[in-house]
Amino acid sequence: MHGGTLTRADLGDVVHRRLGLSRAESAGLVERLLYHMCHALSEGENVKISGFGSFILRDKGERVGRNPKTGIEVPIAPRRVMTFRASQMMRDRIARG
Structure with missing residues (x-):
């Protein structure tokens, strides 16, 4: 994970090591969390994770490019x-850093 890209599998592995859940349970937990975030955003809700940041939706009007x-x-x-x-x-x- 140093200098590379953090993936779903990496997140599942961290949950597995830190919480002691099985790999399948850890992967399922990560998937459910991401699902709920995606669902909220698709419904037009912003997602705020304290201490991390906010995913904010904005509507942009028509313009000329x-x-x-x-x-x-x-x-x-x-x-x-x-x-x-x-x-x-x-x-x-x-x-x-």
Whole structure:
């Protein structure tokens, strides 16, 4: 996990080692947590995890974009986007390295 990417399997392994659950139970716990987060976001709810950060939904209106290659203007449809805002605690931990 150092310098790489943290995966679902890595999270399940941490739960297995720290809580002593079976590997299957640990993987199931991680899957249920991610499912509930995804479900809340798909229903239009923001997700806030204290000490970690917030997943925030925003509706963007229609706007005009430009094809950088041709310069032709193209309408960009309205859409919903998700952003992540790290908590102050998380930002401090990242800054310390």
